[in-house]
Structure formats: structure tokens, C-alpha cells
Amino acid sequence: MEIILLEDITGLGKRGAAVRVADGYARNYLLPRKKAIAATGNSQAVFRDRERARVSLEQKQRQSAETLRDRLAGVSLQFSAQVGEEDQLYGSITVVDIQDALKAQGYDVERKNIRLAEPLKALGVFEVPVHLFQDVEAPVKVWVVRK
Template sequence: MEVILRQAVENLGHPGDVVTVSNGFARNYLLPRGIAFQATEGNKKRIAQEKARLEQAEAQRRDSAQDIAKKLEEVSITFAARVGEEGKLFGSVTTGDIADQLAAQGFTVERRQIDLHEPIKSLGVYRVPIKLHADVKPEIKVWVIKQ
């Protein structure tokens, strides 16, 4: 049976794709959950309109993320921390700390958007990427200095 996907389905396709699946998979899973439509001419037109609307909304989100990214590229955050031997911090600088500092400067960024793989545990200057959008990832400077 041919169906038109409304959502991305792993190992099957992306929204708007026309795919051929078994009758049981379509009837029992895809169609009842609203994940796909049967591939009729009317549904193909409906999906084309929905896809155009989604692309326009995505373009607006990308543009707004790029505007915020330009402002974030200029941001520099400084943390004063107590330091032990060899420049190692007592504690660490985490994504939550960075999000709080950005909020104090007027930027609304959730901590899960901050792409810090592990907390910062030593002195120095770090470039930390922030995932505002799939295509937009500005980097901010994070300074960790001795208290």
C-alpha cells in the first residue's frame, strides 16, 4: 500500500515522502496514529500544502535563530572560581551556570541547548556552541578565571 508520511519515521522516510509499506503496517500502525495518509490524489495535494506551510514556518524559525546568533557571537561570560593545584577548579562550570549567566544578560537559552559535552574543570577560555536551530550554532566565549 502506498502512503504519504506526515511525520518522520525511522528507516522509512521524512514528512511528505510517498512510500510503499505492507498493508498491515499501514492499517494497524501508520493510519490510526495519524502518521500517514493513503496516497490518493486529494491527500497528495493536502500534504503538498501542509509541507509548504511547514517549510515557511521553518524558514521563519531559522531567520529568528540567526538574528539571535549574531547577538550571541558577541557575548563573553566570565566565571570566577576557586582554584586548587595545577589550575584545577573546586567544582565545575556547568551548562546550568552558563544558562544562568546568559539569562542575566537578557538571553533566553535553555541549558540543554548549550553544547557542553562535559563540565569545565580548569582555568582558561572556552568556545561553547549553542544549538539555537539545526542549522544555527553560534559560539560564545566562556572565561574561567582565578577568584
Template sequence: MEVILKEDVANLGHRGDVVKVADGYGRNFLLPRKLALQATAANKAVIDQMKSAAARRSATEKVQAEQLLAQLEPVVLTFTRKSGESGHLFGSVTSADIAAELATKGFDIDRRKITLADAIKSLGNHEVSIRLHREVTAHVKVKVNGDANDEAAAATEAVQAPAETSAE
């Protein structure tokens, strides 16, 4: 089945491309989600208009993405999570957490644009890529700190333990 893509689809093509896909993928995924049109003679006549409109839209989106990139570069996101003694987190920091933190700072970024190989599961500084446009990728610094209550409890236990042994 040949389809004309209305949106960029990962590992398939960009907006306005005519691609050949499996019948089931086209009928059950692309067409119902309005990601593509069936490539009929009438739709192929419209493809040139779609490509020119897509090129203009892509150009404006790229300019907006570059402006957003300039705003995102100095941003440092800080998360406080409970962690074990070795620095491993009880849980993780996911792309949804990063998107929510960016939203609190005034950036409306979809969590699917945030690329993490795996969820962040350790304390320290990490760098996360955000794909703003197919040609523009921002890198945001993420700092994961241990919970202050865990550190305070560990420090209190360390102080109390020697005091008890000396009293005996």
C-alpha cells in the same frame, strides 16, 4: 510502530518525518510528550500540510537564529570560582550556569542547547557551542577566573611567611 514527528528529536529525525520506532519508545516517550503522532491513514494525509508548515517555520526560525548568532558572537561570559593552586576548580561551570549568565545578559537560551563535552573544571578561556537551529551554531567565549579572595589569601600567606622567618 510508525510515528510522525511533531518536533525535532535528537538521533531520530526532524519535524514532519515518518520514522519507525520501537513500540515502547513510541507509546511511553514520544506520544505522551507530544513529540510525535501515530502514523495512521488520517495523520498521513495531514503530513504534507505539516511538512510545508514546518518548512516555513524552520525558515523563520533559521533567520531568527542567524540574528541571534550575530548578537552572541561578541559576548564573553566571565565566571569567578574558587580554585586550587594548580588551576582546577572546586566545582565546575555547567551548561545551566552558562544559560543563567546568558539570561542576565538578556539572552533566553535553553541549557539543553548548550553543548559541553564535560563541565568546565579549569581556569582559563574556553569556547562553548550553542545550537540555535539545526543549521546554525554559535560559539561563545567563556572565561573562568579564580576567586579574588583565594588569590589575596595566597599572596598574604606568601608575604607573611618570609617575614616570620626573618624575625626569628
């Protein structure tokens, strides 16, 4: 049976490839799991249209992410916190705090996209990467100062 792969499958081919497989493998595994579609004249046209739409959407998302990256490039956030001995904070600056500060400045960034390995618990200047799209990240400076 001739099929068009909807995703990369090891040992079979890459997304969009037209390959020939056993009828049972196609009917019982690939087609029900939406990993492939049967390669008929109409399905090939539908796949090409979907692929064009996906690429177009991806380009728009990348462009908006790059625009946001350029806007975030100069953003600097400042948090003041109480500190104890040896400049250790009594609390910590978390992803939620950074998200709220960005939202207050007009940047709508999801919490899961702020790449903070662990909460900030010391005074200083930190560069926190914000993931915007596949390979588009924006560094945001976070200043933690004494209250």
C-alpha cells in the same frame, strides 16, 4: 492502496512520496501509527498545505536562530572561582551557570542547547557551542579566572 508517506520509511520511500502498498499494511500499520495518510484528492491538498506551513515555520525558526547566532557571536562570559594548587577549581562551571549568565545578559537559551561535554574545572578561556537550530550553532567564549 495508494498512500502519502508522512515520514521517511526505509524500503518504501521518502516523506511526501505517493506509494502503493498492500491494503493490510496500510490499514494495520502505516495509518494507525500516523506514518502515512490515504492518497485521496482532498488528503493530497491537505498534505501540501501542511508541508507548506511546516516549511514556512522552519524558515522563520532558522532566521531567528541565525539572528540570535549573530548576536551571540561577540558574547563573552566571565566566571571567577576559587582555585587550589595547580589552578584546579574548588567547584566547577556548569551548563546552569552558563545559562544564568546568558540570561542575565538578555539571551534566553535553553539549558539542553548548551553543548558542554563536562563541567569546566580549570582556569582559562573556553569556547562553548550553543545549539540554536538544526545546523545553526553559536560559539560563546567563557573565561574562568582566579577569584
